[in-house]
Every structure is written in C-alpha cells, then in structure tokens.
Amino acid sequence: MPEITVERLSKSFGQEQALKNISFSVHDKEFLTLLGPSGCGKTTTLMSIAGFQRPDEGLISCGDRTFFDRAAKVYLKAEDRNLGMVFQSYAIWPHLTVFGNVAFPLRIRRMKKDALRRRVLETLDLVEMGDYARRYPHELSGGQQQRVALARALVYAPAVLLLDEPFSNLDAKLRERARTWLKHLQAELGLTTLFVTHDQDEALSLSDRIVVMDEGSVLQIGTPEDIYRRPATRFVAEFLGHCNILPARVATATSSGTTGLVLHGNGKPITLSGGDRAAGDEVQLAVRPEAVELTSDESASGENTYRAELRSVSFLGDHYVYELGIDGLALTVTDTRLFVGPAVTVRIPPSACRVLPS
Amino acid sequence: MTDVSTILQAAPARPGPGPQPRRGRLGISPLTPVTYLAALLLVGVTVVPLLFVFVDGFKTNAQINSSATALPHPWDTRNYTQMLTSAAFWQPLENSAVIAAIATVLVVVLGAMAAFALSRYAFPGREGLFLLFAVGLLFPINAAALPLYLMLDKLGLLDNPLGVALPEAAFGLPITIVILRPFMREIPGELEDAAVVDGATRIGFFLRILLPLSRPALVTVAVLAFVQSWNQYLIPLLVFTSQQRFTLPLAVANFQTQYAQNTASILAFTALSMLPALGCFIFAQRHLVGGFTGAVKG
Secondary structure: OOOEEEEEEEEEEOOEEEEEEEEEEEOOOOEEEEEOOOOOOHHHHHHHHHOOOOOOEEEEEEOOEEEEEOOOOEEOOHHHOOOEEEOOOOOOOOOOOHHHHHHHHHHHOOOOHHHHHHHHHHHHHHOOOHHHOOOOHHHOOHHHHHHHHHHHHHOOOOOOEEEEOOOOOOOHHHHHHHHHHHHHHHHHHOOOEEEEEOOHHHHHHHOOEEEEEEOOEEEEEEOHHHHHHOOOOHHHHHHOOOOEEEEEEEEEEEEOOEEEEEEOOOOOEEEEEOOOOOOOOEEEEEEOHHHOEEEOOOOOOOOOEEEEEEEEEEEOOOOEEEEEEEOOEEEEEEEOOOOOOOEEEEEOOHHHEEEEOO | OOOHHHHHHHOOOOOOOOOOOOOOOOOOOOOHHHHHHHHHHHHHHHHHHHHHHHHHOOOOHHHHHHOOOOOOOOOOOHHHHHHHOOHHHHHHHHHHHHHHHHHHHHHHHHHHHHHHHHHHOOOOOHHHHHHHHHHHHHOOHHHHHHHHHHHHHHHOOOOOHHHHHHHHHHHHHHHHHHHHHHHHHHOOHHHHHHHHHOOOOHHHHHHHHHHHHOHHHHHHHHHHHHHHHHHOOHHHHHHOOOHHHOOHHHHHHHHHHHOOOOHHHHHHHHHHHHHHHHHHHHHHHHHHHHHHHOOOOO
C-alpha cells in the first residue's frame, strides 16, 4: 500500500535552515498538497522525497520501503524510488516524439516491444493525447505538453505521483480546465498524489488535505474546509484568501461556550462562540469577509451588531467588496447584494470569529 | 526522423502570424550591400586561390606556362583521370581516411565523456581540471614534436598509423571539450531529473538524452577533428618513414618534389586531396551552424 511518511525532516543550506522538523504523511489514494509561499520549503520537501535532495535529519518512507533514514543510514537513489513526477517546466525531451517520451521509462525497465506499445498508447489515451503520438514536443501547446509529462509519469504505474507546480505555466483559463481534469483523473485512478503549489485556489479546489508551510515549518495540516474556516495561525488565515484580523482583549472568560471580548480598534464588545480564554488575554480574531452579514436596516440590534461607515465598494462580477469602518476599525466584507452608503448595519456572527494565538 | 537541430532551433519561437521585422519592399535592409561586399572580399581572399588550383588542374603545363590565370582552352581532364587511376592517389587517401576516422572517433567519444563529467558532475577541482584541458589550446603541436617523437619511439608506434591518430586525438581534445562543455551545461537540469525519476541512471541519461540532444555540437567537433586530422602535416611527417603509409599531405608534398616541373599534375593532385575534407564540411554545414548557436530549450 503506497503511503508516504515524512518524519522529522530537516535540511540546511549553509546557514539557512530550509526544513525544520517536517512531519506529515500522504494516505493511500489521497491528494495531499504542500502549500506555502516561495521559499517556504515545499519544493525542498518534494525534492527530498523524489531523491534529488538529501535531508540532514529525519526519515522518509513509502509503504514498506524506506527512502531515507538518517539514523539507519539508508538512502535510496532517485532512480530506484519508482515515483512519477511532473515538473514545473514539464521537462519533456525535445528530441523524442510524444510516444518516445512516454515510452522512455518503460524502455529503461526493458519492457517487451508489444507490451510497451500497448501500454504507451493506453496511457496517452488516458490523458487524451492518443492522436498526438508522432508529434514532437515543440509542435504541442503548453496544455498538451503538460499532459505528455503526466502520461510519462503515469506510464509505469508509479507508487506515488509528485506534482511540482504543474499549472504555473498555463494561462488562467486553461489552468482551471487542467485542474478539473486532473482532479477527475486522480480520483478515477485512485492515485496517491503529492502536489506542491503556492496557489491557494488550486490547493483548496484539488486537495483532500493541505499542509500549509512557511519558513521551513509545517503550520497546519487539515482538509481545505478546516484550514480555511479554522486557521491555526494568522499566517494561515491570511495566506488562504482575505481575512480580517482584529486585535482584542478577553473581557469575560469563556463560560458555557461563549467568550466576551473588547475590540482594540474601537472599544466595542464582541462575543464569540467557543474559545478557551481567561479574562485579560490578548488575542487576535480572524473573520472571513464573506462570513460577515450586512443589512441596510438601521434599527437592527443584538449581539455583535454595529453601525458602520461605508468607505468604498468595488464590483467583482459575482459579488461586491465593501471597505467599512466601525468607529474607526477597518473591516472588509463581501456580499452578493449591493448596498449604498453612507452607513450599513454589520453583524459578525459569534461562530464566524476564530481566535488566533497572539 | 525529423532533424534534431531544426527542432531545437524551432522550439523557442513557434512560427506564428506575429509581425515580422520591418524590411524594405524586397526584404533588403540598407546594410545589405555592405554585408555582401564584405562577404565577397572574404571569399575573394580565401576561395579564389583554391578555385585556381581546381581550374588549373584542367590545363596542360604549356597552357599554365603561357597564362596562369586564363581559363583552360581546351579543358583537359587527363591530369585528373591519371591521378584517379593511380595508386599514388588512392593509397594515401586510404591512409588518411583510416587515421582521420580513428582520431575523430577517439576525440568525439572521449571528448563527450569528459565534457559530460565536467559539465554535469559537481566535484572538487572540476574548474581546475577544465582549465587544464583548456590550456591545451595554447600548446602548439610544433613544441611537442621532439618529446612526442621520443615517446612514440619508446612505445614502438613509429611508422604506425596509431602513432599519428593518437597524438592527433590528444591535440583535438581541448577544443572539443571547450565546445561541448558549455553546450551540455545549457541543457536544463529538469531534463536530467526527469530521466532519473523515470528510472534512468546517470549513464542512461548520458546515452539516451544528453548525447542525442548534443548532436549539433557533436557533429561540430567531429567535423573539426576530421578536418584537423586530414590536413595534419607535421605529425605524419615525424612518424612515417615508409612511403606506402604516407597520408595525403605528405604524398602531395612528396609528389611535388618528385615532379616539380609537372605543375598541372601537382595542382590536380592537390585539388583531389582537398575534396574529402571539403565534402565533409558541406555535409555537416547545417549542423555546424546549429552547433555554434544552438541552445536547448526544455
């Protein structure tokens, strides 16, 4: 059963520590994404699993095979790891036809000619490139080249598929199509997939689980919903979509499932559900713009309901983005309906607030 | 199979309906006449004397003595037919061909291997080693003549084709490595990583990916090595004592001293001896251009 396990992985380049004690695992048939800004260590992690980087510490295994174990001094060479990989630049060989590129891994494995031919054509059909077998890479579009790269990675039925920002060279429209298509294929074939990207939309839409990384550390591991709705740190909250970060102080300690706080920006009280805080704690609240409710009803009142000055509106096709001020505290809110100023009523649902460690 | 060099050249810029660079109505820029003039001058200096060698080979000695520059009247093919039916031409041609083939194969095989190691392996002393090879470019063959002779004598390679081919290969290696190394270096690392992830060893990558991709550069160095060997005069002169082993340049020189009065025959012999190297150049011309300019895009 192919399952990638990474434990306590560390790696330094000179003075700089690229990976600090990274641990996670990719389950069988799972689509796991390493998400983070450039320089966060996601590519170093991927390259360590592929066998192009040798970590300083830790353990990497795939099913019952150990790729790397510092303690036991095990290091399996990249060519013996039997992984499939799609590179950012696709890295298909310009001197070989589409068929030649996809046949290459099988030729290395000395597969018989007839079986090889059948297998290559099957795989090309799978990525919908069957009609292009005789073409050379320069005769293909970016999207087609990417499919060839994917076919080459899949042709020998590798234990795990590694994808290194494979969509970054495609234009926006094509990227969306390629994404849907890949997700479909991955689910259909039950491929165990490790995906690396800095694009939060890609990560959210494709992944079963996401590992958010920054500065060589894992910040949070969870399902897309988990990561988006319950970010563990301010970095995670802000990296995935827009998020209002509101500094506050706990006024009444958590009891019977609610906590009372005072916002630093304007001194207004705010209540949130959950939390486990003592009075006097300094915290940061994370509030997603789309979780905030807007109404033009001036008389509306109740908990977490405020009058707000409408500072600006921008129209983004399927929704509006409002920049509001609640007695000087800036808040970004999105809504599908149009409100006109000068003031609106805002309600921040207690369940929409998430307490981040200060 | 489609030619690799054209693919490599075509890869970065896909032909499209985009705007072409602005030119005059006939596609001639104002600089074109100057370019042509410069090219003509260069051709005049390099090609015209060679042309005389070919053309004068069609004259009789009497014609040459009356006017060396006029066209032959009548054209007389006897000089060429005599040469082409004589062992005095074919024996040295065979000798030259064997030596050039050995030297070229050695240069290309060893040069490609050395350039591979020097371009794609990281090891301490790599740059120093490369410098050592490059310094070979500054080392004139004449300076090596005496020690080379003594060495070949010790090795028992005097009057032996290998005694010529091996030193020629050695002197051909520096330029080969200097040309091949940057070319191989330009080939993107991801192309190598992709081969390795697919299960190829380093040697597998070298043989199946790097060598085919380096074809334009390999043809370039092969042609250079072949022509170098073909025109080499000093080394065969040092090594060979028996006339039946002489290469073409030696045979031509020998012929000149033997038949000093027969200018027309000497010219015909000289002309014929140049043909194979010339043919080799023309055959490889397309690749030569690719070899000097070709960068590989992934």
